[in-house]
Amino acid sequence: MCIPHNGGSVSNGYEKEEKPKKHIARVSKEQFEKGDSDFIDERIIIDKPKKKETFLEQLVKELAG
Numbered sequence: 001m002c003i004p005h006n007g008g009s010v011s012n013g014y015e016k017e018e019k020p021k022k023h024i025a026r027v028s029k030e031q032f033e034k035g036d037s038d039f040i041d042e043r044i045i046i047d048k049p050k051k052k053e054t055f056l057e058q059l060v061k062e063l064a065g
Helices: 030-035 055-064
Strands: none
Touching: none
């Protein structure tokens, strides 16, 4: 089977899609040092620390329940 080597591409009549730019704009020094105030890091889950029962509370629970 032969592969044509015509050197050019053939247009299919559709407009070309705009590809995202590979370059990322540099942030200002102030924002780099202090961080973005609007940024929310969704990777970090902050749970409230659970209150550990004291020995007395455990004893009362066992006797009552």
